[in-house]
Amino acid sequence: MKLRTFATAAASVAAVLAVSAAGLYLWVRPAELAPLAHVPAAGTATLVAAGARVVALGDCMVCHTAAHGPAYAGGRALDTPFGTIYSTNITPDPDTGIGRWSPEAFRRAMREGVARDGHLLYPAFPYIHYTRMSDTDIDLAYGYLMSRTPVRSEAPPNGLVFPLNFRPLLAFWNALYLHPGDAAIPARQDTPLARGRYLVDTLGHCASCHSGMTALGGERHPPFQGGNIDGWDAPALTRLNGGAAPWTQAELVDYLSGGLSAAHGAAKGPMRAVTERLAGVPREDVEAIAVYLMSIQSDAPAHAAAVAAPAVPATATATGTATATSGADADTRASRLFAGACAGCHAAPAPMMRSGGRPALARSSAVLGERPDNFILTVLHGIPVDGAAPVYMPPFADTLSDEQIALLAAYVRSGAGQPAWNAVAQHSAKLRKETHE
Ligand code: HEC
Ligand code: HEC
Ligand code: HEC
Structure with a gap:
């Protein structure tokens, strides 16, 4: 098809979709729910603690907190294949947060992906899962969020491609993917x-x-x-x-x-x-x-292949002889690289490994997986100290080239008894560019 014909056809399809979505939306348009006059008072400490458990299990803070920003105040950029969506402020601020949302408005957002004023929410907010939350858990989450410190903060405008910046189109998406399901499931949590x-x-x-x-x-x-x-x-x-x-x-x-x-x-x-x-x-x-x-x-x-491979002893990654297809020279370079950059922590005699409780690289899905992505990203960006686990690995993005990462990949794969991944250097260059902060 000629480019112009194609563009005209695509534009007409988009126009028809947009018009019918607008029609569908007007037909089923969710109503605006009345705002509360006052931010509700926080519940008892027991209720707030029970709500904290629900919100932790639902991972609400991760998405609703910007890097170094106040908890739940939103503004975190979520990259989707369709553009960037910013999470919103779910602190009880009356103007920029959910301080004036009634329990009904909150429940509707969790179950149907609809904001208090009636606009449809993007499914980057995983309401297709929260829709099956029990009423009790939704109310507990609401009580917990209402007990947080209100923060005044507005999310930046979304950067979505046309026509997805037109929210009524989500009515179609919901028809395809939103399945509230068997309301009885949540009630059965006895085992x-x-x-x-x-x-x-x-x-x-x-x-x-x-x-x-x-x-x-x-x-x-x-x-x-x-x-x-x-x-x-x-x-x-x-x-x-x-x-x-x-x-x-x-x-x-x-x-x-x-x-x-x-x-x-x-x-x-x-x-x-x-x-x-x-x-x-x-x-x-x-x-x-x-x-x-x-x-x-x-x-x-x-x-x-992984099952057929011989069981690999814990020491294999560090000491195993690499048999990368690129020959003995590559093997030597790879084992030197590993000795210089990685063995201080990952070789069997390294203090980190000797102290016990540490996994051999050959048992990680980052090494055993079908694709090299997680190996490459771990080496490029390391593992930051930020959690409960006593884990830290430095980033190597500035010190190792994509070819060196490919050599190391072949080395650890062979130590784990696995065939080498293909095109690791090219993949590393791509991931390096895409995940550059
Ligand atoms: C994977 C990321 C993610 C997680 C996890 C998440 N949210 Fe959200 N949430 C979003 C995004 C993005 C929006 C904004 C969607 C939009 O603007 O269309 C949103 C919107 C909302 C809204 C509507 C607010 C408004 O102002 O319109 C509420 C309420 C909400 N989330 C509550 C929660 C709760 C409660 C949890 C945990 C149980 C949670 N979210 C977990 C990403 C997430
Ligand atoms: C300062 C110590 C340190 C150095 C140096 C280091 N790592 Fe790590 N690495 C860690 C820690 C800690 C973990 C997390 C696992 C653990 O706690 O044992 C880890 C995890 C990994 C993992 C993922 C395994 C898993 O946990 O699933 C890979 C792959 C990896 N390292 C590769 C390398 C490579 C390749 C090098 C050399 C370029 C290297 N590391 C250098 C400390 C280090
Ligand atoms: C935000 C995306 C995300 C969510 C949500 C998520 N995971 Fe993961 N999960 C990942 C990624 C990425 C990895 C691979 C990273 C790694 O191996 O360290 C992973 C790894 C795992 C692994 C290790 C698998 C292996 O073979 O090494 C398990 C088990 C797991 N997730 C379970 C869960 C469970 C259970 C939940 C829900 C409670 C969950 N994940 C929610 C992204 C996610």
Whole structure:
């Protein structure tokens, strides 16, 4: 098709979509709900503490707090394939926050993705999961947020591509992806399995990173087959017990509640904020999540090659002979690089490893995964000290080239008995550019 014909056709399709969305929106347009005259008084300390647990499990603070900004005051930029969306202020400030929102308005936002004044909210706010929250949990979250210090702060305008900056289009999206579901599910939380399912599916919205995205920005089905977020691979959650380093329930509890499993590694990238919040909730909640995760494992192993590979002793990464295809010279350069930059911490005799409780690199999904993304991003950006876990790794973006990162990748893959990844240097250059702060 000629470019101009194509542009005309695309413009007409966009126009038809916009007009019909506007029609649909006018037809089902949500009403504005009356503002409260006063910010509601905070509840008892017990209610506020119960609300803090809900809000931690729902990860509300992570998205609703800008870097170095006040908690819950919004303004954090969320990058989506469709442009940038800023989170809003959910402190009880009457003018710029939710101080005048009634409990009904808050409940409608959580269940239907509609703001108090009736405008549709973008699904970067994971209401497609919160929609199945119990009434009790929604009210507890409301009470907790209303007990916070009000902060005056307005989010910057969103930078979304046309026509997605036209909110009524979301009526279509909701028709496709918003499934309020069986309201009885949340009520059944009497066993660890049922509680875990509720926490994973609803509050924890784990699928929003671990399921992958459709072209329309919805979640792929079936869920938990693995996704990608901010350049990081979020591994499949249905294949945790397969592959070269299968997880046990107890290891999942350590990882989720402490940000570090001695058998697998540390939580990195976007997963770190999740484990930091889970560090503060009662252990029984994290145990319930682990019970549920164990119940959704498919029997198919992660990747056949990994299972066939010989078990790799903890020392292999540091001492194993690299057999990268590029030959003996590359092997020597790689092992020298590793000795100089990494062995001080990761080799078996390193103090960090000898003190115990540290995972061998060969057992991390960042090394065993099908793609090199998490290995590259860990080496480029390191692991910042910011959480409950005693974990710090320096960034190497300024000291290692993309070719050097590729050499190291081949070295640790071979130490773990895995075939080398392809095109690591090119991939590293791309991720370096995309994730440059
Ligand atoms: C993954 C990021 C993310 C998480 C997690 C998240 N939110 Fe949000 N939330 C957003 C974004 C982005 C918006 C703004 C959407 C828009 O402007 O269309 C928003 C909007 C809202 C709104 C509407 C506010 C307004 O002024 O219109 C409420 C209420 C809200 N969130 C509450 C919560 C609560 C409660 C939690 C935790 C249970 C939570 N959010 C977790 C990203 C998030
Ligand atoms: C100052 C110590 C230090 C140095 C130097 C260091 N790391 Fe790390 N690295 C860590 C810590 C701490 C972790 C988190 C795991 C843990 O606590 O054992 C980690 C984790 C990793 C992981 C992810 C494993 C996981 O936890 O899932 C990879 C991959 C990695 N390092 C690669 C490297 C490479 C390659 C180098 C050399 C370029 C290097 N590291 C240098 C301290 C270090
Ligand atoms: C904001 C995105 C995001 C959310 C939400 C999220 N995860 Fe993750 N998760 C990731 C990423 C990215 C990784 C890979 C990082 C790493 O290995 O350190 C990961 C890693 C994991 C791992 C380790 C898997 C492996 O093979 O190494 C587990 C287990 C996990 N997540 C469980 C959960 C659970 C349970 C929830 C919900 C309570 C959740 N995640 C919510 C992004 C997310």
